[in-house]
Amino acid sequence: MERFVSTYAMRLDSKGRMSIPAPFRALIARDGLEHVYCHPALDLPVLQAGGARLMAGIDSLIERYPPYSEAREELAAALYGSIETLRLDPEGRVMLSEGLKTHAQIRDEATLVGVGDSFRIWEPNRFRAHLAEARAKVRALKQEIGSQGATRDSRGDGA
Numbered sequence: 001m002e003r004f005v006s007t008y009a010m011r012l013d014s015k016g017r018m019s020i021p022a023p024f025r026a027l028i029a030r031d032g033l034e035h036v037y038c039h040p041a042l043d044l045p046v047l048q049a050g051g052a053r054l055m056a057g058i059d060s061l062i063e064r065y066p067p068y069s070e071a072r073e074e075l076a077a078a079l080y081g082s083i084e085t086l087r088l089d090p091e092g093r094v095m096l097s098e099g100l101k102t103h104a105q106i107r108d109e110a111t112l113v114g115v116g117d118s119f120r121i122w123e124p125n126r127f128r129a130h131l132a133e134a135r136a137k138v139r140a141l142k143q144e145i146g147s148q149g150a151t152r153d154s155r156g157d158g159a
Contacts, residue, residue, distance in 0.1 A: 002027055004050065004114035009124065012108050016101075017093040021112060024119055025092050027051060036094055038121070039083045040103035045126060047096075047104045049086075050118030057117055058083075096121075 008021045020036060028036055031051040038049040058079050065072035086094035096106065104123055111127040113120045
């Protein structure tokens with residue numbers, strides 16, 4: 001199964017349109033879509049975008065909660081209610097609404113980052129800071145995992 005991968009630097013043109021990278025458009029097209037679903041991320045100043053798999057992930061998350069529960073209602077409103085359908089023009093561009101740009105603090109440049117079943121649209125400086133923080137956390141996790149393995153290996157019982 002194909003995934004959204006890699007990072008792309010994009011500029012918004014004078015009309016506020018941004019190109020979606022060809023590999024990302026190919027995945028959207030495989031879903032039979034001529035648009036991209038996009039919503040403000042719930043926990044970061046970034047946009048979450050994608051096609052059918054993004055929507056399936058949202059459906060799955062919401063369906064974890066009982067029908068009519070407060071949590072389900074709030075998630076549905078926060079996610080479904082904020083999704084915008086961004087139509088791809090013949091050149092593969094989309095227009096970000098002012099609300100989306102404001103949430104992600106995007107002006108004239110954006111960084112598109114594949115994250116598997118979807119992709120994120122970042123303001124470039126915010127993405128660089130986020131990536132640096134993520135890499136530091138991954139290095140710490142790697143050291144922690146490595147030290148746990150060394151502890152197990154040092155017992156001498158092979159477990």
